[in-house]
Amino acid sequence: MSFKSPRGTTDILPEHQPYWDYIKRVAADVSRRFGYRRIDTPYFEDTALFKRGVGEETDIVQKEMYSFEDIGGDHVTLRPEGTAPVCRAYIEHGMSSWPQPVRLFYVGPMFRYERPQAGRFRQFHQFGVEVFGDPSPQVDVEVIELAWLFLRELGLCDLTLRVNSIGAGEDRPRHVQALRDYYSGHAARLPKVDRDRLERSPLRLLDSKEPESQALADSAPRSLDFLSPDSTARWQETLRLLEGMKSVYPDLNYLVDHRLVRGFDYYTHMVFEIEPKDAAGQSTLIGGGRYDGLMEVLGGPPTPGVGFAAGLERFILNLQKQGVDFDSQSHIDIAVVHMGEAAGRRATELGAALRLKGLSAVVAPPGRSMKSQMRFASSVPARYALIIGDRELESGAGALKQLSENGEQREVPLTVEAIATAVKSTLT
Numbered sequence: 478m479s480f481k482s483p484r485g486t487t488d489i490l491p492e493h494q495p496y497w498d499y500i501k502r503v504a505a506d507v508s509r510r511f512g513y514r515r516i517d518t519p520y521f522e523d524t525a526l527f528k529r530g531v532g533e534e535t536d537i538v539q540k541e542m543y544s545f546e547d548i549g550g551d552h553v554t555l556r557p558e559g560t561a562p563v564c565r566a567y568i569e570h571g572m573s574s575w576p577q578p579v580r581l582f583y584v585g586p587m588f589r590y591e592r593p594q595a596g597r598f599r600q601f602h603q604f605g606v607e608v609f610g611d612p613s614p615q616v617d618v619e620v621i622e623l624a625w626l627f628l629r630e631l632g633l634c635d636l637t638l639r640v641n642s643i644g645a646g647e648d649r650p651r652h653v654q655a656l657r658d659y660y661s662g663h664a665a666r667l668p669k670v671d672r673d674r675l676e677r678s679p680l681r682l683l684d685s686k687e688p689e690s691q692a693l694a695d696s697a698p699r700s701l702d703f704l705s706p707d708s709t710a711r712w713q714e715t716l717r718l719l720e721g722m723k724s725v726y727p728d729l730n731y732l733v734d735h736r737l738v739r740g741f742d743y744y745t746h747m748v749f750e751i752e753p754k755d756a757a758g759q760s761t762l763i764g765g766g767r768y769d770g771l772m773e774v775l776g777g778p779p780t781p782g783v784g785f786a787a788g789l790e791r792f793i794l795n796l797q798k799q800g801v802d803f804d805s806q807s808h809i810d811i812a813v814v815h816m817g818e819a820a821g822r823r824a825t826e827l828g829a830a831l832r833l834k835g836l837s838a839v840v841a842p843p844g845r846s847m848k849s850q851m852r853f854a855s856s857v858p859a860r861y862a863l864i865i866g867d868r869e870l871e872s873g874a875g876a877l878k879q880l881s882e883n884g885e886q887r888e889v890p891l892t893v894e895a896i897a898t899a900v901k902s903t904l905t
């Protein structure tokens with residue numbers, strides 16, 4: 478019998494970790510520049526949180542959740558997204574009494590039972606931000622700006638930003654009715670899956686993946702034509718602010734896409750997505766928008782919210798495509814190479830003392846020839862090999878050999894201070 482990682486999941490091997498460290502560092506750094514603070518929520522929640530928050534009719538709730546009854550009989554779900562859990566935390570911890578708006582960010586795994594393909598996994602990772610307690614278009618545009626700066630700091634360019642407004646909850650029924658009328662007139666052309674959706678949730682037809690439905694979506698009734706005067710004013714202000722952002726980011730090209738409705742029930746007003754220009758398949762890097770009614774649906778005080786989430790696997794694919802190389806970050810400082818029993822024991826102590834001092838150090842495997850230990854040191858890879866044997870123990874000085882570059886070798890006293898100083902002086 479042989480085991481493999483479950484379908485749609487991947488191991489993140491040591492050689493890929495530098496990409497992950499980098500991307501998470503940039504996410505945290507950019508978030509903090511905007512005053513966002515980190516929150517971590519559990520990897521599983523009450524199933525009802527997602528049913529209510531994300532919406533019973535959405536693909537996620539209908540067919541993509543990892544839900545189960547635990548041994549105690551509770552119904553729980555591995556989180557498919559981060560917004561509903563962060564809202565739950567806002568309510569549970571009384572964050573409405575904190576100074577508003579509350580700005581939060583998170584990074585972590587999400588789980589969706591989807592059909593795996595390039596850039597689409599069953600366990601994937603999101604960096605997300607959420608802002609609570611500020612209904613203004615300024616914050617909508619701040620969130621888009623944060624997404625844009627994140628992409629830029631990672632070195633990704635040639636991107637398309639698509640935006641739309643789906644209006645307030647009160648604007649929705651008239652648009653939904655118009656969609657129902659329009660699509661009913663073309664029902665014969667719709668594939669079965671979308672004919673079923675038409676009854677339950679006509680908005681979903683606008684972002685359908687079915688070619689026939691996509692063709693129909695072009696001339697479908699547009700949400701912007703059903704906005705109340707208030708919603709229209711907000712939307713126009715959002716567009717003015719976005720236009721203003723171009724004075725800082727001249728490459729911030731956006732297009733209003735009336736088919737952009739997003740796959741969750743909680744959205745209101747502004748929604749957006751960012752993808753590479755040459756996009757094909759599962760390529761959306763970032764998706765988000767405003768969700769002013771969600772907090773109440775989850776039993777909290779009426780609180781506007783807006784945010785986005787970025788799929789980190791897709792960023793890493795793009796970084797690798799660009800050939801960004803992080804290998805040099807995985808060096809360690811010293812490998813201790815030792816010959817003889819006494820030197821072996823001293824190597825163990827020296828390794829411990831060097832690590833306590835803040836350096837990274839490994840001790841070569843005992844019982845191997847000098848040549849094999851040196852090969853091990855190069856393969857780690859270590860910047861230096863510290864070589865000790867009986868003679869070195871007696872004289873109190875070992876050989877410190879630089880493994881990269883010129884291979885220079887010199888004597889150092891066998892004290893942690895002397896070794897650390899020698900290594901640090903050439904590391905910088």
Ligand code: HAM
Pocket residue numbers: 557558559560589591596597598599601602603605606607761762763764765766767783784785786787788789790791
């Ligand atoms: P979402 O559009 O479902 O939104 O996901 C956001 C991003 O997560 C996508 O653009 C994509 O990069 C990534 N993603 C989604 N599913 C997968 C998958 N199966 N494999 C790999 N990557 C994936 C949300 O999750 C909302 N909670 C975003 C949000 C936050 N809206 C407001 N605040």
